[in-house]
Amino acid sequence: MTFSITARGPVLAFALILALVFAALSASHVVAQDGVRQGAQAQPQPQSQPIMLVPHRAIYDLSLGATRGNSQIVGVTGRILYDFDGNACDGYTLQFRQVSELDSGEGKKATSDLRSTTWEDADAKSFKFNSQNFLDENLVDSVDGHAERGGSATAVNLLKPVHKALDVGAAVVFPTEHMVRAINAARAGQTILDFPVYDGSDTGEKVFDTLTVIGHKLNADDRKHDDAAEEPDNQKKLANVPRWPVTISYFEQATAPKSGEQTPVYAIGFELYENGISRTLSLDYGDFVVAGKLTQLEIKDVKPCH
Secondary structure, X not given: OOOOOOOOHHHHHHHHHHHHOOOOOOOOOHHXXXXXXXXXOOXXXXXXXXXXXXXXXXXXXXXXXXXXXXXXXXXXXXXXXXXXXXXXXXXEEEEEEEEEEEEOOOOOEEEEEEEEEEEEOOOOOEEEEEEEEEEOOEEEEEEEEEEEEOOOOEEEEEEEOOOEEEEOOOOOEOHHHHHHHHHHHHHOOOOEEXXXXXXOOHHHOOOEEEEEEEOOOEOXXXXXXXXXXXXXXXXXXXXXXXXXXXXEEEEEHHHOOOOOOOOOOEEEEEEEEOOXXXXXXXXXXXXXXXXXXXXXXXXXXXOOOO
16 A cells, blocks of 8 residues: 555554554464465354453554555654443443554655544444544544344444445454454464454445454563553553454455455554453554554453443
C-alpha cells in the first residue's frame, strides 16, 4: 500500500484496524513469517476456566517502525487511547480514540483523528458501533449502526452514513469474540484461527477475512519491554498472567484468488495477555510499519454481575 497525501484510505485504515481487537506475533510458523494465507485453520476447544477480560485503560504512543521498498512515509507520530470496560453480564464497551500524523516528506503531513464507541454482548450475538473519522480536522465520514447474529444470518442495520439493512453472513465474528477465541486457542496450544470479522468499519459494509497466528506462550522473564506493563503495580498484577505473541492478518474478501493464497491488506502484531491486555503493537501496511508502545496502563476492578 503506497501512501498519498491526498488519499484517505491508508490514513483512516491506520486507525480502524486497531479497534478490531489487538493481537501481535513473531511466531515461528511459516504463515506468520511470509504473511500469506494458506487456508488451514483450527478451532479452539472449550476450556474449563472461562476467559476473564479485565477492564483497563491503555495509551499507546505511535512511531515509525520501518519502511520498505518505495514507501513515501518518512515519519509517524500519534497516540491511541483504548478504554475497555464491562463484564460477562452487561457486555463489553470500548471507547477508542487515535490521533496520528503521517509525514510523507517535503512538508506534506496528514493528521487523522478516529473516535469510536462499540458495545458487544458477552454471547457475541449483538454488536453496536459508532465512529467518526476526521482528516486534517475535517469530518470525512461517520458510521452508526448495530448488528445481530443469528443461526443463519448476521443482520446489520446501518443508520449512518446511510440507512441500510444488509446481511454479512452467519459466520462473521465480532471484535471481542475474536479476542476470546484467540485466547482460548492459545490456552489449548493451537496456532491458527481463520474466520471473517465484522467490526462496523469502512462505512459499515465491509467484512474482512482474518488469519490469526499464535506463538508459543511467553515466560514471565521473556521479552522484557520498557513500557507501562513493567511499572511495579502493573507488573505485580500481570506477573502470573499468561501471554502469547499473536499476529492477525486482514484480507479483502472480494479479492481472494483461486489459488487459495493471498497477501494481506495489513497485519497487526502484539503480545496478548490472557486477560485481554495487549502490548508492543506492530501495524504492518506492507511498505511501512508503525510501532505502538504501551506508555500508560490502568487495570480496573471487574464490576460484579447484578
